[in-house]
Amino acid sequence: MNPFEEMRIFAQVMESGSFTAAADKLGLSKQFVSRKLMALEQRLGVRLLNRSTRRLDVTPLGQRYYEAALRLLNDVEQVEQGISGQTSEPRGTIRLSAPLSFAVAHLGSLLPLFLQRYPGVSVEVDLSDRSVDLLGEGYDLALRIGVLEDSTLIARRIATIERVYCASPTYLAQKGTPARPEDLRSHDCLPYGHSRQVQWRFAGAGKPLTLEVTGRMRANNGDLLRDAAIAGMGITYLPAFILGDALKDGRLIKVLEGFETEPLALSAVYPQHRQSARPVQALVEFLREQMQ
CATH class of the missing domain: 3.40.190.290 (D-Maltodextrin-Binding Protein; domain 2)
Structure with missing residues (x-):
């Protein structure tokens, strides 16, 4: 994982006071948050948190890491906001999961048009009829047909399917x-x-x-x-x-x-932490425009 992502998860745990609350805030699973913090501690070779059944207690080293992480995360946020303010064009890579048959029928013609409109965006497409784990498998966006299961994911309706x-x-x-x-x-x-x-x-x-x-x-x-x-x-x-x-x-x-x-609903679903990602939002709006 990107070290800044590890910092962001650790900082959210500190601010929320529990893995469960932090996972809800980040749009991640509790197990994913716990695994990543364990991996962070193993990478650093120190214990950042003392865990018990009732509470989390930060260690002195954990407190130092938290304070340093906040400074770095704030600096990164300011830099990114400054850069994004200089251009209105989305930039970055989207990891997209889509049903095989739907993608063959529609995305083969639509994605080239999208990439032509947004030359700063790249798309990595995985075609699968299974419901992928966006958080656990690192996808930015998935297209799903039918009734959506309750989850912390954000859903936007794209079109209807007869x-x-x-x-x-x-x-x-x-x-x-x-x-x-x-x-x-x-x-x-x-x-x-x-x-x-x-x-x-x-x-x-x-x-x-x-x-x-x-x-x-x-x-x-x-x-x-x-x-x-x-x-x-x-x-x-x-x-x-x-x-x-x-x-x-x-x-x-x-x-x-x-x-x-x-008719079934065709929906775009994505984690809460990708809600403000401009390439993801650009693709969602493009698909809504083309398929209405």
Whole structure:
């Protein structure tokens, strides 16, 4: 870790009086804060804090380090504010995590436009359908689709994502076209995810319906499920951006229209300590502008 980051974490612990309170202030996990302070003490070869189940007590060396750290952190902040005041252009590197299928469909065209607009910014992109640990893995920003778990992360809505039930003409000719959600009990489905029990939710007249679906294939990648549906293996339920071309050219046909649930939210999430980072905010605003 950058020594200034270690200083910042230690100073926040001193000011907050506990790992938990400092972690909340910084937008980090308690375990992450504790690990980093232990690493700092090991690097310095001294004990900065005496820990007990009820309180933290600073050692004399810890107090000296805290006072010196505050001076350095204040100096750095003043320098950065002075420099940032000389230019309005964002500068720096963004570590971005994004879902694979979404990134292939959208970011391939959008990120070059963003980098052309902001020549002082660089982007490192990691494509993964898993929900990465932004704090533990060092990401500045992640794009996520769907309901967000409660956390200390800040979330900004970027756009909405429509989802579609669909199957191939060959499959529907063989198995019939479902007229209502309950008909799926006699169909092969292609659910997203690894859980043995996958539930699809449906809207329509009356109260919402939740139905457990089964099939011979499930995956955590939408492109794979789309191709399986095109091959006639069953009915799938996926974001429209994954299905676009296959729906246009007739390889897939929409089913159960009118029963789709509300669109999913595409959100940008980032740690609280990145809230004022100008490259992160520039990318969030750019994506909102381009995808509204």
